[in-house]
Amino acid sequence: MDGFDDQHDTQLDGRLNAQRDIIRAALNEIANEVGMIMRDEGLGFPVYITVRNSGDSLATIATTLDPTDAEWSRASAIVCGVIEKRIGGGKLRGRALPCAVVNAAPIGVAEVSPS
Numbered sequence: 001m002d003g004f005d006d007q008h009d010t011q012l013d014g015r016l017n018a019q020r021d022i023i024r025a026a027l028n029e030i031a032n033e034v035g036m037i038m039r040d041e042g043l044g045f046p047v048y049i050t051v052r053n054s055g056d057s058l059a060t061i062a063t064t065l066d067p068t069d070a071e072w073s074r075a076s077a078i079v080c081g082v083i084e085k086r087i088g089g090g091k092l093r094g095r096a097l098p099c100a101v102v103n104a105a106p107i108g109v110a111e112v113s114p115s
Helices: 002-025 027-040 069-087
Strands: 048-051 059-063 092-096 108-114
Touching: 002 027, 002 048, 002 069, 027 048, 027 069, 059 069, 069 092, 069 108
Parallel strands: none
Antiparallel strands: 048 059, 059 108, 092 108
16 A cells, blocks of 8 residues: 555655646746736735745745735635646645734745645
């Protein structure tokens, strides 16, 4: 059974790394598309996107402002939707992360991971 788990983990890691490579190659285009959709929906706060090197998530998103929970949820859904189209994979989800900032207001941070 351990051999199966190791093989499954290796396949999953390979798939996640391939998806991360796609995101990295298109990061500026992804950011532009997210920005346009957010602007069209009246969401005027910045969203930062960084691509992970390992772990279960594909990317981490953050904002330096303090949007409402509904606004942050919508922004996270927009990012997930744009990345989903880019990688051609299944449904993605955002998961809140604890975060602290020195000498600034609290920020929102989430990971984008396969469902």
